[in-house]
Amino acid sequence: MVGYTKDDVSTEERERQRALYGPFTDALRGLVDAGIRTEVDDDEVRAVQAEVEALTARLRARQIDGAYGVRMGAGGQGRAWGNAVVGLRNAVAPPLVVEQEGDSGRVWSDFHLGAAYEGPPTLVHGGVAALILDQVLGQAAGAGRRPGMTGTLTLVYRQGTPLGPLRAEAWIERSEGIKTWARGHILGPEGVTVEAEGVFILPRWARRALAEQDASDQQTPRYFE
Amino acid sequence: MVGYTKDDVSTEERERQRALYGPFTDALRGLVDAGIRTEVDDDEVRAVQAEVEALTARLRARQIDGAYGVRMGAGGQGRAWGNAVVGLRNAVAPPLVVEQEGDSGRVWSDFHLGAAYEGPPTLVHGGVAALILDQVLGQAAGAGRRPGMTGTLTLVYRQGTPLGPLRAEAWIERSEGIKTWARGHILGPEGVTVEAEGVFILPRWARRALAEQDASDQQTPRYFE
Known part of the structure; x- marks a missing residue:
């Protein structure tokens, strides 16, 4: 099935990824919230925008094509980490x-x-x-x-x-x-x-x-x- | 009605805000997308996270309490800029x-x-x-x-x-x-x-x-x- 990738990552590797990407994506959620609620002046908004664009470029230096999909690890455990509701790596998800x-x-x-x-x-x-x-x-x-x-x-x-x-x-x-x-x-x-x-x-x-x-x-x- | 704020901003001021916050929020959307798709190494993810947290703190230096609500400008035009689907200032919205x-x-x-x-x-x-x-x-x-x-x-x-x-x-x-x-x-x-x-x-x-x-x-x- 398209997008279901069997990558056989071990439970340990999965937990390592969770410990890395969980707090990272929470930080992005905080930035999204602050973006809605901020009242700092225009120059500061523009300055933060420039820094956000630079960070995006750093992350895009190596990235997958398209969306995350669902990845199946060893033992049949799936990682729907791009999912719009439960995705550990998706800042649109609460999660x-x-x-x-x-x-x-x-x-x-x-x-x-x-x-x-x-x-x-x-x-x-x-x-x-x-x-x-x-x-x-x-x-x-x-x-x-x-x-x-x-x-x-x-x-x-x-x-x-x-x-x-x-x-x-x-x-x-x-x-x-x-x-x-x-x-x-x-x-x-x-x-x-x-x-x-x-x-x-x-x-x-x-x-x-x-x-x-x-x-x-x-x-x-x-x-x- | 709670959350509908009449701030009477003029059409010019509204357009000025749109020109500021539109591209800013698009930049946040790009960062969210890159956050899902990136494959850069762990140290780089952690470094970007630290910078994201610093940017969030800068934006939070002055922010509204709670959510954006809907603000009514002069001429009865509303700005639902926090809205989860159409919100100009909400990176969760496509928009x-x-x-x-x-x-x-x-x-x-x-x-x-x-x-x-x-x-x-x-x-x-x-x-x-x-x-x-x-x-x-x-x-x-x-x-x-x-x-x-x-x-x-x-x-x-x-x-x-x-x-x-x-x-x-x-x-x-x-x-x-x-x-x-x-x-x-x-x-x-x-x-x-x-x-x-x-x-x-x-x-x-x-x-x-x-x-x-x-x-x-x-x-x-x-x-x-």
Whole structure:
């Protein structure tokens, strides 16, 4: 499958990379936040811009073509580090760390959304709530050994979601063949803010892989973490 | 309304700010992209991180509390520059520039999504498609003088959306009282990839303002641009 790269990195190497890129990307997130909120004078903004461009050039001195994809290490562990919601190396991602309860298909995440995720003033963008719910519902399907691409997603907005500390929860409702129905919600300080239901469909290329895996009773590969 | 700040900046001042912060935030977007894709060695990553932290401290020397909100200038023009989809000052936003056909409620945007918006390898994250469609459907409602907060949003995924150049389109389907139904889609090189329908509900605080404006027949305030 295009973009799924098997690089067989060991658990140790993976942890080394995590220790390097985790704090690095957090620093980028801080810069993005400061870029929205700064009120320093124009000359200082221009001076910082020039330095940012110089740093970008240093990073681009050696870089991959295109996007990060998903890289599969030894033991079948995936690194979706470019992912827009959970990507350890993606400063657009908050990032969410999604926990799962065995292979029950129940997942949850506690996270914080700051100024970069605003829609209506002081509130999380309705589309950011959708972005996060798409990810956690998809991970619920995957955690229940029913991974899939989003087929449909329906969101019901109960109240505004305030910026700040939040929680997302999702679970599998039912499965039929290649389709899995998942549900979930976002919780703010005043309870549920947004509810979601989604249908996730196992892509054709993954069907044989999953069947083989079921037969050998291995642990489900974790594409996201 | 909380977070809507009337600062009465003139058109000239607004353009001056746009010329300053537009290229600055584009530079931040470049750095985020390079952060995902770089393969420079560990020492260089750590060195760049230290410089990023120093730049963040310079920007934070003077900054607003909390998020940007929406600021209303002279003539009723709003600056949603912190917005997660269209925000000129938000490096999380691609950003979309949304065009509108008079007050017909028809809007569109041509934009490009790179490595920072990935979900499945080489494809746009399904939730990013939802994020963008929430914004453009909401702007269709606003462009048709029916602004509102998202009430429900339903997405149907027809095919994977490739990273790269894309287009979003949205229009008003119908209105009843405080509710407006909008539809739209994302177009990739192979046609429609994701379809959306949403209901947008005029918030209580905005109802009187809109009634007054209808009475005086002024131009609709543009919250997003």
